[in-house]
Amino acid sequence: MADVIELFYNHHKSRPSKKKAPDQFAAAFSPTKPLHEIRYARPCLSGWATRLVGDHAYFRVGKMARKKRAGERSRRHIRATKNGRAKNTNVVEWEDVEFTMEDLANLYKEEDEFLWYFTECCAAPRKKGKVVVKKTRPHPVIQVGAISSFITSRNQYASGDLGLPLGIWLFACQAHVDVERVFCRFGYSVSDSTARAALNTLTDASLNDLKKQVRDAIDRGE
């Protein structure tokens, strides 16, 4: 099949002339033009592949965004608050907001090789056809930000990878509330209210833990 596709795609008669058939020439990689209206093999193949990749990207991001029904605690699906009525809710803990970009990059790379490759094609510079990593704005970091935004865009509850830690960090930096709102709209971070709710949850948990330790120490006569 690989040989057949190559032969079709690279055959000189599969390419429409830009002057004689401009509409056919423009149909290459088109995401919308009906395939049965494309008479030449090369643009038809590229149009078909474009839609195939687009649909698959939609499917893969959706899969990453969905919450797994059962299994281990999911860092991606953590809640800032809970009132106890919902079962199996993972409420935020301090460990959830500790992360490194390197860890997240490795996580995304292992979890979805296709999406990592796809975003690398968008973000990474190349030299002689090979991907190179720049010192300033290294593309894996940008890929992590993009994939995290894609996931949050598809599911607002799947914000634990980067959105929630970033929201808390913005609060800690005393970022202006307008900055928080813009970052939230871009899908980079959770909203100001969610970040505050998460911090309240975290500090309440720590306070209760401290009170318990003090009571235990008093009981032991220390």
Add this chain to the structure above:
DNA sequence: TGTCGCGAACACATTGTTTC
């Protein structure tokens, strides 16, 4: 046993209002 569809519950983002 797994999938689908539905309605209710829930957590969240957004926007408006109040307070300092």
Add this chain to the structure above:
DNA sequence: GAAACAATGTGTTCGCGACA
């Protein structure tokens, strides 16, 4: 004018029953 708080709309998640 900015931050804090409250109200409201949105859309995901959950639980359940029906069905294959």
